[in-house]
Amino acid sequence: MYINFWYPMAVSDELDDKPLRVRCLDQDFVVYRDSGGAARCLSNTCAHRGGSLSGGKIKGDCLQCPYHGWEFDGDGNCQRIPSLGKDAKIPSRTRIDAYPVEERHGIVFAFLGDLPEDERPPIIPVLEEGQDGWRGTVVHYHVKGNYERSVENGIDPAHNEFVHDTHGFSGENEDYNVGELRGVESDWGHGFWHTFNAPPLQAGEMKKLREQAGDMEVGTGHHGPNQVWTYIHPSPDYHFHQYLFERPIDEENIHIYLLCMRNCMLEPEHDELMNQRNKYVANQDVVIIEDLHPVLTPDTNTKEFMVPSDKCILMYRDRLREWDAKGWRIDTDEVRRNKNKVAYAIPSPARRETKGWVLDQVPLIDGSQAAAKLKVAG
Numbered sequence: 549m550y551i552n553f554w555y556p557m558a559v560s561d562e563l564d565d566k567p568l569r570v571r572c573l574d575q576d577f578v579v580y581r582d583s584g585g586a587a588r589c590l591s592n593t594c595a596h597r598g599g600s601l602s603g604g605k606i607k608g609d610c611l612q613c614p615y616h617g618w619e620f621d622g623d624g625n626c627q628r629i630p631s632l633g634k635d636a637k638i639p640s641r642t643r644i645d646a647y648p649v650e651e652r653h654g655i656v657f658a659f660l661g662d663l664p665e666d667e668r669p670p671i672i673p674v675l676e677e678g679q680d681g682w683r684g685t686v687v688h689y690h691v692k693g694n695y696e697r698s699v700e701n702g703i704d705p706a707h708n709e710f711v712h713d714t715h716g717f718s719g720e721n722e723d724y725n726v727g728e729l730r731g732v733e734s735d736w737g738h739g740f741w742h743t744f745n746a747p748p749l750q751a752g753e754m755k756k757l758r759e760q761a762g763d764m765e766v767g768t769g770h771h772g773p774n775q776v777w778t779y780i781h782p783s784p785d786y787h788f789h790q791y792l793f794e795r796p797i798d799e800e801n802i803h804i805y806l807l808c809m810r811n812c813m814l815e816p817e818h819d820e821l822m823n824q825r826n827k828y829v830a831n832q833d834v835v836i837i838e839d840l841h842p843v844l845t846p847d848t849n850t851k852e853f854m855v856p857s858d859k860c861i862l863m864y865r866d867r868l869r870e871w872d873a874k875g876w877r878i879d880t881d882e883v884r885r886n887k888n889k890v891a892y893a894i895p896s897p898a899r900r901e902t903k904g905w906v907l908d909q910v911p912l913i914d915g916s917q918a919a920a921k922l923k924v925a926g
């Protein structure tokens with residue numbers, strides 16, 4: 549798991565008048581809405597004696613710890629320590645980590661890392677958002693599996709024929725093979741376009757969009773370690789553009805937010821059908837991902853046998869090594885070893901500006917070895 553990327557923390561509707569506890573990267577965060585309506589994200593651990601801020605109250609722009617009532621603003625600065633009395637000066641070391649937040653598509657994203665704004669990898673752009681002739685819905689669900697395995701499932705052209713009866717023939721197509729993959733590359737990921745033989749659409753109104761089996765255009769790729777785009781064009785005119793935003797709760801659990809933009813069936817009454825269908829397809833992947841062995845992607849590609857249709861998966865793994873080389877990978881073994889002894893925080897951008905923090909930042913794996921390997925590989 550990596551620091552320095554955007555992670556989906558909640559859907560906007562989940563933020564009401566109470567703080568919300570959210571786990572990501574094996575750490576606890578608290579997400580809340582301040583008095584101006586802005587979503588905020590802080591480390592959940594109070595700098596006083598480790599109280600859980602999500603168990604406290606929202607008071608104006610601040611969150612009040614439930615243990616001794618210290619109040620923290622949305623930038624993580626402690627504004628009040630009741631035991632010191634009314635006008636007491638607040639020591640700066642009481643601050644806690646606060647993370648940049650963006651609310652888009654009805655999803656609250658937090659940037660969990662310490663990079664300055666101009667160096668942050670972006671959230672995947674959703675160009676259809678707000679455009680005439682497009683409409684989007686979001687479903688979200690839990691997966692008991694590893695997020696890298698899930699991303700690899702998303703960018704795998706060879707599973708559709710077998711896993712999804714909506715996209716393939718359940719292995720009954722004698723002439724099946726994975727044809728040409730037309731690669732696409734971006735600053736933060738790899739993907740491909742692919743033409744494959746798909747069955748007609750069956751569900752309700754969607755039947756009209758694709759009445760016969762035949763060639764279908766699909767594009768898919770990853771963006772960063774935890775986002776996937778999948779463009780499905782059942783016919784030249786009808787397009788479904790899907791975006792998966794994955795929140796690694798820890799290495800063995802994920803919460804996935806699936807945004808599906810469509811340029812057809814634009815009336816709100818079709819939202820339910822879309823969501824049902826997306827959940828149906830997602831569940832088919834979930835069954836596979838939850839039962840993979842080992843749970844995590846192996847350390848070396850030789851521990852699985854790769855074939856040409858796995859090309860994008862190999863490229864995804866190469867990208868992960870690049871982020872290893874930057875030193876962004878969390879030392880999860882060390883975090884787990886110290887689980888009951890050390891409260892860690894993901895470093896926030898303010899740690900680059902100021903010293904003196906109560907909580908240690910999560911241990912990161914030194915990137916120099918990964919960097920040397922990349923250099924040798926050219």
Ligand code: FES
Pocket residue numbers: 594595596597598599613614615616617618
């Ligand atoms: S632990 Fe939070 S105020 Fe004491």
Ligand SMILES: [Fe+2]
Pocket residue numbers: 701702707708711712833
């Ligand atoms: Fe799938």
